Amino acid sequence: MEGCTRNGMVCPKLLDLIPNEGEWVVRRDEGSIGVSEDKKLELRLGPPGEDWFIKGSSKNNGNDNDTSLLSLGCFPSSMINSNNSSNSSNNNNNNASHGSKRGFLDTVEANAEEAWVLNNGNPLSSSEKSTGTLFSSPWSSNSSPCLSPKAFQMKTQQQQHQSRPSFLQLSSIPQSMPAMPKESSQTCSTKVELQNSEQKACSPASANTAVPNSSQKRTAPAPVVGWPPIRSFRKNLASSSSSKPAPESYKVGADEVTPGKPEDCRKNLFVKINMDGVPIGRKVDLKSYGCYEKLSSAVDELFRGLLAAQRDCSASGNHNKTEEVKAITGLLDGSGEYTLVYEDNEGDRMLVGDVPWHMFVSTVKRLRVLKSSELPALHIGSTKQEKTPLDSGVR
Amino acid sequence: MTYFPEEVLEHVFDFLSSHRDRNAVSQVCKSWFRVERWSRHRVFIGNCYAISPERVIARFPRVRALTLKGKPHFADFSLVPHDWGGFVYPWIVAMAKSYPDLEELRLKRMVVSDESLELLSRSFPNFQSLVLVSCEGFSTDGLASIAANCRVLRELDLQENEVEDRRGHWLGCFPDSCTSLVSLNFACLKGEVNLGALERLVARCPNLRSLRLNRAVPLEALHKILTRAPQLVDIGIGSYVHESNSEAYVKLCNAVLNCKSVQSLSGFLEVAPCCLPAFYPICLNLTSLNLSYAPGIQGNELINLIRHCRKLQRLWILDYIGDKGLEVVASTCKELQELRVFPYDPYGGGNATVTEEGLVAISMGCPKLHSLLYFCRQMTNAALINVAKNCPNFTRFRLCILDPTKPDHVTLQPLDEGFGAIVQSCKGLRRLSLSGLLTDQVFLYIGMYAERLEMLSIAFAGESDKGMLYVLNGCKNLRKLEIRDSPFGDIALLTNVGKYETMRSLWMSSCDVTLGGCKALAKKMPRLNVEIINEKDQMMENSHDDGEKVEKMFVYRTLCGPRRDAPDFVWTL
Numbered sequence: 001m002e003g004c005t006r007n008g009m010v011c012p013k014l015l016d017l018i019p020n021e022g023e024w025v026v027r028r029d030e031g032s033i034g035v036s037e038d039k040k041l042e043l044r045l046g047p048p049g050e051d052w053f054i055k056g057s058s059k060n061n062g063n064d065n066d067t068s069l070l071s072l073g074c075f076p077s078s079m080i081n082s083n084n085s086s087n088s089s090n091n092n093n094n095n096a097s098h099g100s101k102r103g104f105l106d107t108v109e110a111n112a113e114e115a116w117v118l119n120n121g122n123p124l125s126s127s128e129k130s131t132g133t134l135f136s137s138p139w140s141s142n143s144s145p146c147l148s149p150k151a152f153q154m155k156t157q158q159q160q161h162q163s164r165p166s167f168l169q170l171s172s173i174p175q176s177m178p179a180m181p182k183e184s185s186q187t188c189s190t191k192v193e194l195q196n197s198e199q200k201a202c203s204p205a206s207a208n209t210a211v212p213n214s215s216q217k218r219t220a221p222a223p224v225v226g227w228p229p230i231r232s233f234r235k236n237l238a239s240s241s242s243s244k245p246a247p248e249s250y251k252v253g254a255d256e257v258t259p260g261k262p263e264d265c266r267k268n269l270f271v272k273i274n275m276d277g278v279p280i281g282r283k284v285d286l287k288s289y290g291c292y293e294k295l296s297s298a299v300d301e302l303f304r305g306l307l308a309a310q311r312d313c314s315a316s317g318n319h320n321k322t323e324e325v326k327a328i329t330g331l332l333d334g335s336g337e338y339t340l341v342y343e344d345n346e347g348d349r350m351l352v353g354d355v356p357w358h359m360f361v362s363t364v365k366r367l368r369v370l371k372s373s374e375l376p377a378l379h380i381g382s383t384k385q386e387k388t389p390l391d392s393g394v395r
Numbered sequence: 396m397t398y399f400p401e402e403v404l405e406h407v408f409d410f411l412s413s414h415r416d417r418n419a420v421s422q423v424c425k426s427w428f429r430v431e432r433w434s435r436h437r438v439f440i441g442n443c444y445a446i447s448p449e450r451v452i453a454r455f456p457r458v459r460a461l462t463l464k465g466k467p468h469f470a471d472f473s474l475v476p477h478d479w480g481g482f483v484y485p486w487i488v489a490m491a492k493s494y495p496d497l498e499e500l501r502l503k504r505m506v507v508s509d510e511s512l513e514l515l516s517r518s519f520p521n522f523q524s525l526v527l528v529s530c531e532g533f534s535t536d537g538l539a540s541i542a543a544n545c546r547v548l549r550e551l552d553l554q555e556n557e558v559e560d561r562r563g564h565w566l567g568c569f570p571d572s573c574t575s576l577v578s579l580n581f582a583c584l585k586g587e588v589n590l591g592a593l594e595r596l597v598a599r600c601p602n603l604r605s606l607r608l609n610r611a612v613p614l615e616a617l618h619k620i621l622t623r624a625p626q627l628v629d630i631g632i633g634s635y636v637h638e639s640n641s642e643a644y645v646k647l648c649n650a651v652l653n654c655k656s657v658q659s660l661s662g663f664l665e666v667a668p669c670c671l672p673a674f675y676p677i678c679l680n681l682t683s684l685n686l687s688y689a690p691g692i693q694g695n696e697l698i699n700l701i702r703h704c705r706k707l708q709r710l711w712i713l714d715y716i717g718d719k720g721l722e723v724v725a726s727t728c729k730e731l732q733e734l735r736v737f738p739y740d741p742y743g744g745g746n747a748t749v750t751e752e753g754l755v756a757i758s759m760g761c762p763k764l765h766s767l768l769y770f771c772r773q774m775t776n777a778a779l780i781n782v783a784k785n786c787p788n789f790t791r792f793r794l795c796i797l798d799p800t801k802p803d804h805v806t807l808q809p810l811d812e813g814f815g816a817i818v819q820s821c822k823g824l825r826r827l828s829l830s831g832l833l834t835d836q837v838f839l840y841i842g843m844y845a846e847r848l849e850m851l852s853i854a855f856a857g858e859s860d861k862g863m864l865y866v867l868n869g870c871k872n873l874r875k876l877e878i879r880d881s882p883f884g885d886i887a888l889l890t891n892v893g894k895y896e897t898m899r900s901l902w903m904s905s906c907d908v909t910l911g912g913c914k915a916l917a918k919k920m921p922r923l924n925v926e927i928i929n930e931k932d933q934m935m936e937n938s939h940d941d942g943e944k945v946e947k948m949f950v951y952r953t954l955c956g957p958r959r960d961a962p963d964f965v966w967t968l
Contacts, residue, residue: 226472
């Protein structure tokens with residue numbers, strides 16, 4: 001446990017939570033991080049500017065040797081692990097397991113140390129030195145692959161004297177922050193930034209594609225595809241329902257909550273309405289009426305003039321408007337000259353008025369005003385027995 | 396070696412229901428392999444492209460129940476183009492020839508055509524159970540053939556599918572002789588149903604336990620149905636709109652009083668909340684309540700309803716319940732195991748929603764909570780740490796902060812510590828979804844602590860390749876990893892390629908992975924399918940720029956090589 005004494009203060013609290021050594025070794029056995037000692041050394045000695053190192057992580061642009069060394073320490077096995085198991089097969093079991101363990105743990109170490117040291121409130125600079133020392137020992141001695149695991153054990157022991165990890169220790173987080181500005185020499189150190197969001201602003205991080213990457217900016221909820229992660233039929237619940245669910249079903253029906261196309265949630269529902277004898281149709285917004293009576297009176301308003309004009313034109317060919325423009329009444333009960341029917345979403349022609357208003361609105365596709373005299377001659381409803389308006393009604 | 400009769404082995408294996416146990420058992424020796432394969436009746440295939448139907452049939456000749464999953468999970472959020480794949484038809488064709496005894500089929504995120512349903516209904520005389528979750532491609536005509544031809548159908552369960560509603564009268568296609576229905580769920584259908592046929596069907600199926608109606612079934616019809624089926628255990632209300640003192644409402648109240656077995660309530664696709672008290676009598680026994688489709692209920696009504704539900708184990712609601720409402724849940728529902736809080740107005744300004752306080756209240760009041768899906772607009776590390784301490788039993792933890800990169804709103808720190816506490820405390824965590832401002836640190840924690848983690852969803856998180864590597868190197872049980880809009884590139888992708896063969900799939904979209912990286916992966920790992928989905932430029936083969944970033948990549952292990960039904964915009968490297 002000598003190694004740790006060299007490095008008096010750097011004992012990441014995190015590590016006492018690391019499962020015991022054996023478990024780690026076992027975990028790494030089948031793992032992909034089987035790397036020989038030699039390769040690790042190669043890596044470490046490589047110049048801090050190699051492609052594989054730089055790519056994808058713009059922060060590590062060889063700031064200073066310490067950083068690059070530490071960063072190298074992060075990547076050892078991972079970087080060269082292209083032929084995972086074949087590499088480890090070259091080593092004896094010990095080597096592979098320790099090596100593999102080190103691979104992951106080194107990653108842990110490099111980052112956790114800085115992070116955790118910050119929580120200790122220790123100034124970064126001193127931790128860096130000691131970290132450098134810590135790293136150099138296993139790295140430099142070819143013959144001690146075991147040092148790393150031992151180092152962790154040592155740290156573990158020391159750990160126990162220290163306070164618990166930061167996420168169990170809220171106060172440590174703000175404490176670390178003031179320490180940060182002092183470490184301007186390490187402005188773009190990856191480890192520093194890990195713990196301190198304020199530093200992130202200066203990091204040339206590879207930004208998230210959709211969001212300008214700065215913790216200090218609050219990104220407005222821009223419409224991002226597939227965000228928030230909810231299914232399409234949950235997206236429009238608010239816009240398609242009224243805030244006051246009145247029993248009379250002002251809440252218009254089936255637009256809501258169905259696995260929907262966007263147009264289902266629009267605030268208007270315009271449907272065509274044609275009248276027998278009038279060549280030009282109209283459009284009505286069903287959502288502006290709450291009940292059949294209002295619809296009926298709207299139809300009257302829309303077509304009364306047109307109908308009269310039509311009659312005049314056909315009758316006398318002149319534009320004399322007579323004073324007696326008859327109101328169109330009795331549309332719903334069959335008592336008038338005209339009757340209102342509609343075509344539903346299944347293509348059937350139905351008599352208006354059988355079903356509750358909200359249900360009608362949800363299934364209507366177009367309206368038609370027919371002459372009542374022609375009604376018996378028409379097929380109302382489909383030919384199949386089950387689907388007559390009376391059956392499907394809710395009497 | 397002592398002779399151990401295979402019949403005994405088979406009998407013992409009958410007690411093994413878990414797929415993993417059976418898989419393990421089949422690897423012991425050849426004889427066990429043989430016995431196991433002949434006795435396996437239920438097969439689960441998590442990725443329909445991982446293996447071909449012929450091979451499944453060759454290995455397991457006597458399958459009676461099959462579960463198939465198709466599209467990647469992000470297809471739920473419109474990230475996967477419509478025709479990507481996942482067709483069930485070839486499976487049904489193959490099974491029609493070889494599995495005459497097929498009884499159950501369960502499909503998730505697959506494309507199911509009417510032809511498939513027709514073939515299914517005609518090929519398996521003993522077919523009993525069809526469960527379709529998040530599927531598409533079929534219409535009510537397909538349902539009609541199922542209704543008409545499956546003589547012993549017990550379960551028809553349609554969950555959140557996209558179904559084209561035609562003129563069919565599929566409910567009427569159940570023959571009069573059909574009396575075997577136990578479960579019928581058509582809540583996701585948009586169109587009208589024949590109410591008379593529905594009533595008659597319900598009346599002649601005495602074993603009906605679960606009935607979930609769609610919005611076209613009005614309240615007036617509901618009381619008739621409930622009267623005919625007082626034995627129902629699970630009810631999904633369709634439309635619940637009327638005046639509170641109408642005759643229909645009174646009749647409904649009486650009908651509800653008669654339904655003494657109801658444990659699960661859902662639906663309320665349209666609702667007039669002053670009528671909710673009709674259900675108070677059954678609230679006492681409710682274990683499952685899903686009001687997440689019911690936007691019209693006011694907060695107070697909802698809370699009053701929940702006050703009656705002391706035995707609730709599963710609760711799905713909308714976030715207008717607010718933190719106060721969650722406090723009521725916490726004090727009332729001590730048995731709560733699963734909670735999902737969906738956003739009522741995700742694109743809106745954020746009126747009444749839930750915050751971290753509600754979550755903390757739940758964690759304090761509901762110690763049995765193990766599954767969470769929580770949409771909110773703000774979160775803090777302190778709250779997450781608190782939750783982690785109170786509820787160490789989480790198996791599923793999904794947090795979605797609507798603003799994708801929002802930090803802790805009090806300290807402005809990333810949420811690394813909070814999520815770190817969750818993974819460290821919840822040793823049984825199997826599924827995790829992250830959101831908020833997150834650095835590589837959170838992935839370090841996940842890699843270190845989340846030993847049982849099987850599925851991880853990442854969006855707008857991380858800073859460098861290290862983040863992804865921590866996870867790939869650390870989570871030994873990881874099966875599904877899905878990442879979007881995060882700065883992970885080729886290094887992260889290529890460093891631990893062996894890992895992908897231990898996983899079901901990897902999804903990366905809008906990340907920094909390049910075409911060259913994907914090609915390298917495909918070359919190194921021939922037993923993976925590396926699919927590039929590029930909708931914008933379908934002639935991707937002609938673009939030789941390996942440095943170009945890939946829009947969407949889906950990698951999965953497979954025994955079948957590149958699939959032959961991939962559309963133009965999918966390029967398997």
